[in-house]
Amino acid sequence: MKKQWKLSTAYMALLSATCLTAVPLAAQAADYPNKPITFVVASAAGGILDTIGRIVARGMEKMGQPVVVQNVPGGGSSLGTAAVARAPADGYTIGMVATSHAINPSVYASLPYDTLRDFVTISHTVNLTNVLIVNPSVPAANVQEFIAMAKREPGKFPCGSAGNGQSNHLSLEMFNTETGIKLNHVPYRGSAPALNDVLGGVLTCMFVDVLSAKQHIAAGKVKALAVSSSERVAELPNVPTFAQAGMKEFDANSWLAVVVRTGTPQDVIDRLGKSVAQTMKEPEVRQRLLSMGIEPVGALPSESQRFIEKEVARYSSAVKSAGVKID
Known part of the structure; x- marks a missing residue:
């Protein structure tokens, strides 16, 4: 009996210590935030x-x-x-x-x-929401025409990004994979200089966020082929989604x-x-x-x-x- 009492006492001491440790954490969560x-x-x-x-x-x-x-x-x-x-x-x-x-x-x-x-x-x-844009000189009027053009001349068209491994670079690579084409990737230090080179005709295309591109689209300085959202963007009502353009599984x-x-x-x-x-x-x-x-x-x-x-x-x-x- 004496041994059992000692074991129980040790157990209770351990339990008390655990509770003392836990109380500050519980109290901290309960009154969060207090700083x-x-x-x-x-x-x-x-x-x-x-x-x-x-x-x-x-x-x-x-x-x-x-x-x-x-x-x-x-x-x-x-x-x-x-x-x-x-x-x-x-x-x-x-x-x-x-x-x-x-x-x-x-x-x-x-x-x-x-x-x-x-x-x-x-x-x-x-x-x-991202948008696939091309320089106005590109004869394609929509995504499917652009894909067909790229298939006829594989490796000819340079496409920019904000840099290796950036999301718009990987959107390009996934676009290549899904369509079976080869757009040449040209990495930049950020989206802004790449966008400038699409405007200037140095690059054929790029994926870019709508916020950065919409003023250039409205001014006719670039052509927008499709947006990545599930529904059309209110400020770009004439630009279809990728699903509407025939690419239902594509996510950019x-x-x-x-x-x-x-x-x-x-x-x-x-x-x-x-x-x-x-x-x-x-x-x-x-x-x-x-x-x-x-x-x-x-x-x-x-x-x-x-x-x-x-x-x-x-x-x-x-x-x-x-x-x-x-x-």
């Missing part, structure tokens, strides 16, 4: 990632604490993402990432984090998402996810985004995590097919 939140945007100020990040950050401030946006560009968004991976798993450092978040594991020989193991996706926040959308470190309390993850979802439902936010060719999504955490896992697998296939690797 400012750092929102790491993995890009320079002024771009789409930064614009959407600041909209989301303003929405999160409705939880009662300031949200401080910190721009950390570089490394195909991996530098900013790494900063989130190094932060405590308490929900006070979160990150805004782009499609490159799902591409980088396949493109880079090594990363300072594991994309699927080290992060939980709070929200698949928005989809960015980009996206933005909000992530946090794995190990963050589930209550905190859920609260952050609901905050983003509510922001994406606000009429003024929706109207502003749709006018920019951006589709508000605001998916909740469990659905968003499944989406990222599928995107990592999808881009892994595209990267393998394109033979892209960055040391």
Whole structure:
């Protein structure tokens, strides 16, 4: 009996210690947030990632604490993402990432984090509609005519991108694979100089976001063949979707998402996810985004995590097919 009492006492001591450790975590989640939140945007100020990040950050401030946006560009968004991976798993450092978040594991020989193991996706926040544009001198009037033209003269037509392994590069490679054509990839340091060379006739074509291209399309400086969204873009009503152009399975959308470190309390993850979802439902936010060719999504955490896992697998296939690797 005496021995049993000693064992029970030891067990109770261990249980008490465990409870004492758990209480601060539970209390922290219950009163979250009780201090400012750092929102790491993995890009320079002024771009789409930064614009959407600041909209989301303003929405999160409705939880009662300031949200401080910190721009950390570089490394195909991996530098900013790494900063989130190094932060405590308490929900006070979160990150805004782009499609490159799902591409980088396949493109880079090594990363300072594991994309699927080290992060939980709070929200698949928005989809960015991309458009396939060509120089006005190209005689094709639609996607099918462009494909036929490229098949007649394989390897003749240069197509630009923001750089090796960027989402518009992989959209090009997936377009090549699906159609059986060969458009020559020409990497640039960003989408803007590539777009300038499509305007100038140095490049035949490129995939680019609608926001960057719409003024040039309206002015007749480039021709838009198809958009990647499920429905036509209001500001480009005469441009069909890829599905309407006969490519029902082709997906050239980009996206933005909000992530946090794995190990963050589930209550905190859920609260952050609901905050983003509510922001994406606000009429003024929706109207502003749709006018920019951006589709508000605001998916909740469990659905968003499944989406990222599928995107990592999808881009892994595209990267393998394109033979892209960055040391």
